[in-house]
Amino acid sequence: MLGMALRRAIPQHGVDEIALFDRDPRTASESLARGAGDRLLAAPEAALLADTLILALPVPEIVRFLEERGKDMKAGSLVVDTGSAKRAVVGAMRASVPPSVHAVGGHPMAGTERPGPQGADPDSLRDAPFVLSPVREDPEALARGRILAAALSARPVEMEATVHDRIVARTSHLPHLMACALALVVGGVDVNRGEEVRNLVGSGDMGATRLARSDPAMVAGFLSANADELRAAVRELGDTLEKMVSTLDEGLEPLSRILAEARAETARVAGPR
C-alpha cells in the first residue's frame, strides 16, 4: 500500500526507485505486479543500501530486524517502520541503530483487515494519520518522516511512543481483541444451532467481528508488543461492562443514561459523521 502510494509520488518527490523485499516470494511478486515497486530485492540485506528503509512487517519482526541489522544501516539514511505498537520499535531503534542513521517510528493508520497486496488500497492513506514517534533528538529524522507522510498524502502526527501506545491500545488493539473474543462467543453458542446462528447473522451486526478477519500473526505481534497497555485496557473494559450489567435490574433509566454517555463519547471522539 505504501509502495503503491509512493510510486504515484515519484515525479513530485524525487523518488528514484522503490525496491521491495518480502520473505514470501509470491507476496513480493504480487506487490510488484500491483505496482508497489520498481524491482524486487533478492535478500533483505540489500535493503540496507536504500536511502529510505521502510520496515513494513509484524512488530516482533521489525524489532528483530532492527536488533540484527540496525548496526549495518547506511549513515545518513532514514529508517522508519509501519508497526502498530511504537514503544518496542522505538526502543529497538534507540538500542540498535547508530546515531549516524536517521530513525523514526512510524504508524500509518489506514490498514484494512485484509492482509497482503490484495488488501492494499493506496487511497486509504489520503488524510489518514501517519504517526511519527521520535527515537532521539534528531530533527532531520522527523522532517524526513513528515516528507514521507506527505508524499503518501497522509497527515503526519508527531507523538511520543508511550502516548501512541496508550491510546492505540484502546482505539485499535482492544477492538481487535474484542472482535476475536466476540467471534469465539458467537461461535460457541449452541454448536448444534450453527445453522440458526448463520440464519440470523445480518451483515450489520457482525460488523462487530470484522477485525477478527485480520491476519493472526500480525495482530498477535502488535498485541504482544503492547501487552501492558492492552491488559490495562481490558481491565477498563471489564469494569465498564460490569457497571453496565449491574444496572440491568434497576429499570431502564440508569442503563439508558450510561448508553447516552457512550453515544456522546463516540460523537465527541469521532466528530460528526
Next chain:
Amino acid sequence: MLGMALRRAIPQHGVDEIALFDRDPRTASESLARGAGDRLLAAPEAALLADTLILALPVPEIVRFLEERGKDMKAGSLVVDTGSAKRAVVGAMRASVPPSVHAVGGHPMAGTERPGPQGADPDSLRDAPFVLSPVREDPEALARGRILAAALSARPVEMEATVHDRIVARTSHLPHLMACALALVVGGVDVNRGEEVRNLVGSGDMGATRLARSDPAMVAGFLSANADELRAAVRELGDTLEKMVSTLDEGLEPLSRILAEARAETARVAGPR
C-alpha cells in the same frame, strides 16, 4: 422502514392502506412525508381497528401496549412486533392477547444505528432475516407473518423466542453493549489528550463503536428485556478475553492460535465474504 417497504408492496399484496401512529407527532409526520404510510392516526387506540397491527416500539413499550390494549384487539386481526428481544414480547402476547387474535413475535433484522425515519432504508430489508416466534398453536398467525415478511422482501425465519434470545444476545445485544463500553473506555483515556485521541481515530478502527450511536432508550429496552442471556454472554466474553490476555506472556504462538480460531469462527458463521 417497514411502512416504506410495505407501501411498495401494496399492489401485489392487497394492502388497502397503511395508517401510522407515533407518540412524537414530528416523527409521525416525517415518516408520512418519507412515504411510510397513507395517513396518520390521532391516537394509538385507533390502531386497534387495523387488520394487521405492527408494533414497532422499544421492547418495554411493546410489552406495555400488549398488557394494556391486548384485550381490545380485533378478533381475526394479526398483531406482530419488531422488537429485538422475543421472550418478553411473546410472553405478553400469550398473557394479554385473546386467542381470537392472531399473534406472532417478529424481528426484522435489518435496522441501522440511526433512529427514526432518517435511518430508514426499505432496501435493507431485502433478504434480511425476519424472525417469527410462535405465541401459541396458531398456524394462521405464522402464515400471515410469513406473508408480511415476504411482502417486505425479507426472509422469514421461524424460531422459538428462547432460541432467538439466546443467539441474539451474542450476535447483537452483546455487540451493542461492547460498543458502548469501548466508547467509554476510549473516552476515558487521558482526558487532557482528547485532541490526540481525535487525531488518531481513523474511520476504520472506530467502526468498533458504531453501534454506540444507536438510540439509548431503544437499546436499553432490548438489553433489559434480554437481561439473563446478556449477563451470560458478558460472562462468556470476559472469560474469553481473560484467556486471550493470559497468553500475552507466552510468546506469539498461543495467542496467534486463538486469533486464528476466532478468524475461522467468523468465516464459518458469516460465510465467505
